[in-house]
Amino acid sequence: MEKVRISKLMSERGLCSRREADAYIERGWVRVDGVVVSELGARAFPDQAITLERAAQARQTSRVTILINKPVGYVSGQAEKGYTPAVALIDARSRYAGDREPRRFERGHLDGLAVAGRLDIDSQGLLVLTQDGRIAKHLIGEDSSVDKEYLVRVQGGLSENGLALLNHGLSLDGKALKPAQVRWQNNDQLRFVLREGKKRQIRRMCELVGLKVVGLKRVRIGRVSLGDLPLGQWRYLREDERF
Missing domain, CATH: 3.10.290.10 (RNA-binding S4 domain)
Structure with missing residues (x-):
């Protein structure tokens, strides 16, 4: 040994x-x-x-984990091409009034925040920023099994067998994708549940079966849901919450 x-x-x-x-x-x-x-x-x-x-x-x-309902137009991580990073949304005024975590907001809570699961600039919904390396590893480590749920509004004509292919059978960048759970939520909206997160994965998957994504919202990561967190506001992950 x-x-x-x-x-x-x-x-x-x-x-x-x-x-x-x-x-x-x-x-x-x-x-x-x-x-x-x-x-x-x-x-x-x-x-x-x-x-x-x-x-x-x-x-x-003492390390904090922050949940944001990221609007379209904000980047997840570092500022780029003149776009504002999502961390800029975090201040005392934009904290969700329904946040049940008793801790007070401190500027030090912004130090060393890492994005645990990116969300592209054209997407909105649940974004996790954390100071805790254990949580980041759990959510985005190579062996992570935490699933993520999305509501995806689409346009176009779904190809024959397209829904089955979205669930399993597509490849990106020469590598087969892991099985997903994809079903129609309503006439123009799909619900995706994924256990991986390649760059712009859902948009690229949809393109392969004849669909164009016109709206994408992440609503859940593991056991933590976006819930009624308003767009552009944030709250702390509670002590009793686990992904």
């Missing part, structure tokens, strides 16, 4: 992200079989016990 970097083991076990693991190790907040480890790049056997000191646990607890 070979030793593995402790930061890698911590990430695989869902304790934190690799970057967070390195920061905790530097501070002496990580123990392997009860012994403090403070050397970056240190390794351990995969069957050894790894625990976090209370200071690291407290830091994780």
Whole structure:
């Protein structure tokens, strides 16, 4: 049995992200079989016990995750081509009045926010920004199994067997897509449930079967729904919510 970097083991076990693991190790907040480890790049056997000191646990607890109902025209991440990033929507005035999370908004809650599942500029709906590397990994890591649900308004004529192909049988960039759940919601709207998120995936899938997307809204990520969060407003992920 070979030793593995402790930061890698911590990430695989869902304790934190690799970057967070390195920061905790530097501070002496990580123990392997009860012994403090403070050397970056240190390794351990995969069957050894790894625990976090209370200071690291407290830091994780203080990290926030924010849910935004992103409007069309905002980019998910960094500002580009003159467009405004969704994080610019987050301030005390735009917080949802129905937010039941008791914490007060602080400017520090904007530090280090990472987008956990992008939503393109032409789409709206549920966008997750988080300071917690565990949540980001859970939602967008290579082995993530969290599904995402979309309402998609379309135009055009669906090709023969098109609905079946949307569910399973299409390929993008030379790679077969994972099975999806796609059904008609009404005469001009489809409901998609996906477990992957290639760039502009739904729009490209629809094009392959003769449809053009004219409106796309993400309404759910895992067990967390957009609900009645108003367009352009945000709220905190509650302590009792899990994706």
